[in-house]
Amino acid sequence: GIQVEQSPPDLILQEGANSTLRCNFSDSVNNLQWFHQNPWGQLINLFYIPSGTKQNGRLSATTVATERYSLLYISSSQTTDSGVYFCAVYNNQGGKLIFGQGTELSVKP
Amino acid sequence: DVKVTQSSRYLVKRTGEKVFLECVQDMDHENMFWYRQDPGLGLRLIYFSYDVKMKEKGDIPEGYSVSREKKERFSLILESASTNQTSMYLCASSKWGEQYFGPGTRLTVT
Numbered sequence: 001g002i003q004v005e006q007s008p009p010d011l012i013l014q015e016g017a018n019s020t021l022r023c024n025f026s027d028s029v030n031n032l033q034w035f036h037q038n039p040w041g042q043l044i045n046l047f048y049i050p051s052g053t054k055q056n057g058r059l060s061a062t063t064v065a066t067e068r069y070s071l072l073y074i075s076s077s078q079t080t081d082s083g084v085y086f087c088a089v090y091n092n093q094g095g096k097l098i099f100g101q102g103t104e105l106s107v108k109p
Numbered sequence: 110d111v112k113v114t115q116s117s118r119y120l121v122k123r124t125g126e127k128v129f130l131e132c133v134q135d136m137d138h139e140n141m142f143w144y145r146q147d148p149g150l151g152l153r154l155i156y157f158s159y160d161v162k163m164k165e166k167g168d169i170p171e172g173y174s175v176s177r178e179k180k181e182r183f184s185l186i187l188e189s190a191s192t193n194q195t196s197m198y199l200c201a202s203s204k205w206g207e208q209y210f211g212p213g214t215r216l217t218v219t
Contacts, residue, residue, distance in 0.1 A: 101151050
């Protein structure tokens with residue numbers, strides 16, 4: 001099956017710094033989502049992005065499907081950005097999401 | 110906005126009890142999913158449903174069953190709870206692709 005790898009596994013930032021999180025996937029996919037899991041455990045949708053670039057405030061994402069990777073950019077990080085960021089892909093056999101292991105981000109004041 | 114709700118945020122049950130976890134979505138989505146999340150193992154799909162009264166096994170269905178009698182509601186049933194089912198349970202729904210998650214239920218089986 002499809003493998004999804006995220007890097008780095010952990011990241012510590014000072015407030016105000018920028019960061020890039022990476023998601024590699026091993027096969028062609030129909031689509032891709034980025035989530036933020038908050039400290040209470042809820043998965044918050046960030047981007048639904050099959051290809052190209054999308055922006056939402058301080059966050060943006062780029063997916064290059066032909067090269068099987070996606071990037072999540074966080075600019076001017078805030079302490080509320082802390083949590084785990086997941087990348088998940090849809091395989092070509094239907095709507096099943098396959099999750100990466102996540103990047104745990106900690107933003108220090 | 111899509112809203113997915115789950116019946117409990119925290120639940121404590123005893124070994125052998127029958128446990129029901131309820132999930133409701135208000136966006137008329139056809140597809141609904143149940144996942145569990147465990148440290149070191151990530152999110153794993155238990156069951157999903159593409160329509161009322163329809164169910165499909167996910168990656169780890171053993172020890173679970175599901176029910177979908179109405180489009181908006183998808184229930185996860187632990188027939189006889191065991192300690193290895195202590196976990197975070199997440200429900201999701203989707204129409205064409207993008208999945209939306211509920212707040213999760215932290216279940217502890219003692």
